[in-house]
Amino acid sequence: MTSISMTVNGKPASGEVEGRTLLVQFLREDLRLTGTHVGCDTSQCGACVVHVNGEAVKACTMFAADADGADVRTIEGMANADGSLGTIQQAFQDHHGLQCGFCTPGMVMSAAALLKDNPKPTEAEIREYLEGNICRCTGYHNIIKAIQAASGQLTAVAAE
Amino acid sequence: MPKDSGIGASSKRREDVRFLTGNGNYTDDHSMQGEAHAVMVRSNVAHGKILSIDTSAVENMPGVLAVFTGEDFVEVGGNPAGWLIHSRDGEPMREPKRPVLAHGKVRHVGDAYAAIIAETVQQGRDAAEALAAATEIEELPAVVNMAAAVANADNRVHDEIPDNLCFDWGWIEDNRDAVDQALKDAPHVTTLELVNNRLVPNAMEPRSSIGEYYSSDDSYKLTTTSQNPHLTKLLVCAFVLGIPEHKMTVVAPDVGGGFGSKIYHYGEEALVLVAAKKLRRPVRWTAERSESFLSDAHGRDHVTTIEVGATLDGEILAIRTNTLANVGAYLSNFSTATPTFLHGTLMAGPYKVPHVYVNLKAVFTNTAPVDAYRGAGRPEATYSIERAVDKMARELKLDPVEVRRKNLLTPDQFPYTTPVALVYDTGNYQATLDKALELADYAGFEARAAESKSRGKLRGMGLSTWIEACGIAPSHLVGQLGSRVGLYDAATVRVNATGSISVMVGAHSHGQGHETVFAQIVADKLGIDEGAVDIVHGDTSKIPFGMGSYGSRSLAVCGSAMDRAMDKIIAKGKKIAAHMLEASEGDIVFEDGSFKVEGTDKAKAFGEIAFAAYVPHNYPLEEVEPGLEETAFYDPNNFTYPAGAYLCEVEVDPDTGVVEVVAFTCADDFGNVMNPMIVEGQVHGGVVQGIGQAMIENTTYDENGQLMSGSYMDYAMPRADDVPMITVDHSCATPCTHNPLGVKGCGEAGAIGSPPALVNAVIDALNRGGHDVAHIDMPVTPSRVWSAMNG
Numbered sequence: 001m002t003s004i005s006m007t008v009n010g011k012p013a014s015g016e017v018e019g020r021t022l023l024v025q026f027l028r029e030d031l032r033l034t035g036t037h038v039g040c041d042t043s044q045c046g047a048c049v050v051h052v053n054g055e056a057v058k059a060c061t062m063f064a065a066d067a068d069g070a071d072v073r074t075i076e077g078m079a080n081a082d083g084s085l086g087t088i089q090q091a092f093q094d095h096h097g098l099q100c101g102f103c104t105p106g107m108v109m110s111a112a113a114l115l116k117d118n119p120k121p122t123e124a125e126i127r128e129y130l131e132g133n134i135c136r137c138t139g140y141h142n143i144i145k146a147i148q149a150a151s152g153q154l155t156a157v158a159a160e
Numbered sequence: 161m162p163k164d165s166g167i168g169a170s171s172k173r174r175e176d177v178r179f180l181t182g183n184g185n186y187t188d189d190h191s192m193q194g195e196a197h198a199v200m201v202r203s204n205v206a207h208g209k210i211l212s213i214d215t216s217a218v219e220n221m222p223g224v225l226a227v228f229t230g231e232d233f234v235e236v237g238g239n240p241a242g243w244l245i246h247s248r249d250g251e252p253m254r255e256p257k258r259p260v261l262a263h264g265k266v267r268h269v270g271d272a273y274a275a276i277i278a279e280t281v282q283q284g285r286d287a288a289e290a291l292a293a294a295t296e297i298e299e300l301p302a303v304v305n306m307a308a309a310v311a312n313a314d315n316r317v318h319d320e321i322p323d324n325l326c327f328d329w330g331w332i333e334d335n336r337d338a339v340d341q342a343l344k345d346a347p348h349v350t351t352l353e354l355v356n357n358r359l360v361p362n363a364m365e366p367r368s369s370i371g372e373y374y375s376s377d378d379s380y381k382l383t384t385t386s387q388n389p390h391l392t393k394l395l396v397c398a399f400v401l402g403i404p405e406h407k408m409t410v411v412a413p414d415v416g417g418g419f420g421s422k423i424y425h426y427g428e429e430a431l432v433l434v435a436a437k438k439l440r441r442p443v444r445w446t447a448e449r450s451e452s453f454l455s456d457a458h459g460r461d462h463v464t465t466i467e468v469g470a471t472l473d474g475e476i477l478a479i480r481t482n483t484l485a486n487v488g489a490y491l492s493n494f495s496t497a498t499p500t501f502l503h504g505t506l507m508a509g510p511y512k513v514p515h516v517y518v519n520l521k522a523v524f525t526n527t528a529p530v531d532a533y534r535g536a537g538r539p540e541a542t543y544s545i546e547r548a549v550d551k552m553a554r555e556l557k558l559d560p561v562e563v564r565r566k567n568l569l570t571p572d573q574f575p576y577t578t579p580v581a582l583v584y585d586t587g588n589y590q591a592t593l594d595k596a597l598e599l600a601d602y603a604g605f606e607a608r609a610a611e612s613k614s615r616g617k618l619r620g621m622g623l624s625t626w627i628e629a630c631g632i633a634p635s636h637l638v639g640q641l642g643s644r645v646g647l648y649d650a651a652t653v654r655v656n657a658t659g660s661i662s663v664m665v666g667a668h669s670h671g672q673g674h675e676t677v678f679a680q681i682v683a684d685k686l687g688i689d690e691g692a693v694d695i696v697h698g699d700t701s702k703i704p705f706g707m708g709s710y711g712s713r714s715l716a717v718c719g720s721a722m723d724r725a726m727d728k729i730i731a732k733g734k735k736i737a738a739h740m741l742e743a744s745e746g747d748i749v750f751e752d753g754s755f756k757v758e759g760t761d762k763a764k765a766f767g768e769i770a771f772a773a774y775v776p777h778n779y780p781l782e783e784v785e786p787g788l789e790e791t792a793f794y795d796p797n798n799f800t801y802p803a804g805a806y807l808c809e810v811e812v813d814p815d816t817g818v819v820e821v822v823a824f825t826c827a828d829d830f831g832n833v834m835n836p837m838i839v840e841g842q843v844h845g846g847v848v849q850g851i852g853q854a855m856i857e858n859t860t861y862d863e864n865g866q867l868m869s870g871s872y873m874d875y876a877m878p879r880a881d882d883v884p885m886i887t888v889d890h891s892c893a894t895p896c897t898h899n900p901l902g903v904k905g906c907g908e909a910g911a912i913g914s915p916p917a918l919v920n921a922v923i924d925a926l927n928r929g930g931h932d933v934a935h936i937d938m939p940v941t942p943s944r945v946w947s948a949m950n951g
Contacts, residue, residue: 035182101179
C-alpha cells in the first residue's frame with residue numbers, strides 16, 4: 001500500500017492505495033466523490049474525465065499513486081462558490097444537454113478543458129474534441145448547443 | 161409566445177441540477193456498511209458441457225466469502241418469458257428454463273455458471289479467474305447462424321429442442337392464401353432480402369445490483385438498474401426465488417439509460433439477494449463494460465425476405481415477409497413479444513394495403529439473449545417496408561415520394577383497421593411528409609447534388625414514412641394474444657396538508673425527464689406552481705404497482721393514470737368545497753386553482769380545501785372521508801400511433817465508400833406535446849441511435865460463437881463527429897383520440913424512422929453516380945459501400 005495525498009476540488013485529500021488502484025477508484029470509493037463515473041473498461045467512454053493539474057484526464061487511465069501531489073478537479077468542484085451552477089453546467093441545463101446524466105460529468109469536464117484552450121470553438125471543433133466522450137441519449141445535438149452557449153456563441157434567441 | 165410553465169412549456173429539467181453537480185444517485189454510487197462484492201464467472205466458450213467445477217480451489221483464497229454455482233439454484237425457478245406465443249400449428253412455443261446460474265451446460269460466451277462473493281472486487285476477480293481455471297467444460301459445436309440452426313437437428317442449444325426453433329408464427333394465418341394469390345396476380349413484385357443487424361443497447365451506465373437482507377423481519381431489498389422495479393420485484397419474488405412480495409422492496413434509483421436493456425430481470429439480481437441472506441451482509445455487483453457486451457440483452461437480429469406486390473404505377477397490393485429472428489440462448493422476458501406482436505402487427509406501415517401476411521420463426525442460438533431495444537420490433541418492420549417500397553419505386557422508375565403519397569392513408573380514412581389487426585385511431589401522414597420535404601428543402605436537392613458532384617462526391621436523399629404502435633394495451637386483448645402480464649399503469653396523487661403535492665408513479669425515468677414533465681402536467685391541471693409538485697418513482701415501497709417505462713408508454717399510460725387520479729382529487733375537492741361554501745356540489749366548478757360557486761365570487765383556494773381535508777373541523781364527515789389522496793390505474797383501450805416522415809441526405813465519397821450524413825430532417829406526429837424541449841431531445845437521441853445502426857454499429861459473433869465486437873474498441877458507437885445537427889418538427893399533431901392527454905409517445909420514433917431513410921439515401925447516391933446497386937445491408941460501412949460500387 002502507498003500513502004498518497006493530493007488536492008481535490010481545492011481541499012486536501014489523502015489515503016492508502018494499492019499500486020493497481022485507479023484514480024477513478026480512489027475518487028469514487030475512498031473519497032466518495034461518486035459524480036465521476038465508470039462507463040467502460042477500455043478508456044473509451046469518457047464518463048470519468050476529471051482535471052489533473054488543469055488537464056482533462058480519463059481517471060480510469062491513471063493510477064491513483066500517479067496523482068500523488070496533484071491538483072485534481074472533479075464535477076463536484078464545478079459549481080460556483082455560492083453553490084449555483086457554473087457557466088457550462090448552466091448551459092447544459094438551459095439547452096437540455098443531458099438526459100440520463102451518466103456521461104454528463106465527463107462531458108462537462110471535457111467541455112471545460114476545451115473552452116480553456118479554445119474559447120470560441122466551431123461546431124466541428126467541438127465535435128472533434130468530444131470524440132472521446134460517448135453519450136447514448138442526446139445524439140450530441142444539445143451538447144453541442146450547450147457548449148456553444150457556454151462559449152458565448154449562441155444567443156438566447158438562437159437557442160429557442 | 162411559448163408558454164413558460166405547465167403543459168406545452170419547455171420547462172428546464174429539475175433533475176439536471178443533481179446530475180450536473182455530481183450528486184446523481186446511481187446504483188453503483190451507493191455504499192453499504194459491511195458490503196461484500198459479487199463477481200460472476202462467465203463461460204468463455206459459446207456452447208459446452210460443464211464437467212466439473214472445483215470450488216475448493218478458491219474457497220480459501222484471500223477475501224473469498226462464498227462461492228455459488230448452478231447447483232445452488234437448481235431448486236429455484238427460472239426467469240420466465242412474459243409472452244406465450246403459439247406456432248401456426250397451434251403448438252405453444254418452446255420455453256427452456258433460464259436459470260440464475262447455468263447448470264449442466266453453458267450456452268453462450270458470457271453465460272454465468274458461478275459467482276464469487278469476496279471482501280473486495282479485486283479479490284473476487286482473482287478468485288473468479290482461479291475458479292475458471294479449476295472448471296472443466298467440454299466444448300460443443302456452437303449454433304450461431306440462424307439458417308444453419310434450424311437446418312441441423314443434431315446441433316442443439318437446448319437438448320430437448322431438436323430444431324432450435326422457439327416458434328413458427330404466422331400473422332395473420334387467415335390472410336395467407338389471399339396474400340399468396342395477390343402476389344401471384346400482381347403486375348410487379350419487388351423482392352428484397354435484408355438483415356436487420358444485431359445491436360448492443362449500450363446504456364452508458366453498466367448494470368448494477370445490490371442485495372440486502374434484514375433478519376429482523378426476514379425481508380429483502382434490491383437496489384438495481386431497472387426500467388421497471390415492480391416487474392423485477394414480481395419476477396424475482398414470484399417466479400425465481402419464491403419470496404413473498406411483501407418481504408421485498410425493489411429500488412431503481414437514478415438509472416443511466418436503458419433503451420430496453422434494463423426492462424428485464426437478470427440472474428445477477430437474484431444472486432445478490434441469495435448471497436446477502438447467506439452472508440447476512442449487503443452484496444453488490446456491478447458489470448464491467450465487457451460483461452455488459454456479453455450479458456445484456458441485445459437487440460434486432462432479423463433476417464427477412466420481404467415481397468411487395470404492386471401495380472405498375474406503384475400502388476401496393478400485398479406485402480409478405482418471412483423472417484428468422486434470433487432469440488439467443490435463452491428467452492429474455494419480452495423476447496417473444498418483440499418479434500411478433502411488436503413487429504408483425506406493424507407490417508402494413510402507414511399505407512392502405514389490402515393484403516399482408518407475416519411469417520416469423522424465432523431461433524435459439526449460442527449467443528446472448530435478444531430482446532427489445534429502442535423501438536423493439538417496430539424498427540425491424542419499418543426497415544423492411546421502407547426499404548422494399550423504395551426498391552419498388554426504383555424498379556418501376558417512379559418517384560419515391562410520389563409512391564408514398566399514392567399509398568399513405570388519408571386523414572378521412574381513420575379509424576383504420578389494418579390487415580394485421582391494428583386499429584389506427586388518427587393521423588395525417590401527408591402533413592408530416594409535406595413538412596419534412598419543406599424543412600429539408602427537397603426542392604433544392606438537385607442543386608446541392610450538382611454542387612457535391614462538382615467536388616467529386618455523390619449526394620443522395622432518402623425518405624422513410626413510418627408509423628409505430630406505443631403504449632401497448634389493452635390488457636384483456638394482449639392477454640388473449642399471450643401476454644402474461646397486464647399493461648396498465650398507476651399513479652397516486654397525494655395532496656399534502658399545506659397544499660403541496662407528491663405524486664407516486666409506476667413509470668420510471670432513466671433519462672426521459674419525468675420528474676419535470678409529470679410535474680408540469682399536475683401543475684397545469686390543478687392550477688398550482690410546478691415547484692409545489694414532486695414526482696416519486698422507482699421505489700416499490702412508495703409507488704403503486706405500475707409497469708415501468710418502455711415502449712414509449714410513460715405519458716400515454718402512466719400520465720393518463722395520473723390524470724385520472726387528479727380527476728378524483730378534483731371530484732372530492734368539489735364535495736368539500738360545496739360543504740364549506742354552503743352550496744350544492746353541482747354548482748362548484750374548479751378553475752385556475754380554485755373551487756368556485758359558479759356565477760358567484762364565492763371560492764376556496766386549492767390549498768384551503770387541502771387543509772380542510774386534513775384538519776376536518778368544518779367538513780362533511782358524514783359523506784366524505786378526511787384526507788386528499790387518490791390512486792388511479794389506467795388500462796388504455798388501444799395502442800397509440802405516432803407517425804412521421806424522415807429525410808436523410810448523405811454524401812458518399814466514391815473513392816473510399818465513406819458515407820457522411822450531411823442533413824437529417826424529422827417531421828413527427830406525437831399528438832399533444834407536453835414539453836417540446838424534452839420531446840426534441842428524445843428525437844435527437846433516437847435518430848442518432850438509428851444512424852448508428854444504419855452506418856456503423858454491428859454485433860458480430862464468429863463461427864465459434866465468440867463475440868468479436870465486445871468493447872468500445874470493436875463496437876462502433878456513434879460519436880459526436882459521426883453525426884450532424886438534427887432538424888426536428890412536431891407541429892403536425894393529431895392528438896390521440898383515446899387517452900385524456902392526447903399524447904402518443906416519442907421515445908422510440910427516432911430509432912424507428914431513421915435507419916431506412918439513411919440506407920435509402922446511400923442507395924440513391926450510388927445510383928445517381930451511375931452504380932446500379934439495389935441494396936446494401938446495414939451497417940453501410942465504407943468497405944460495404946465501396947464493394948457495392950466496385951462489384
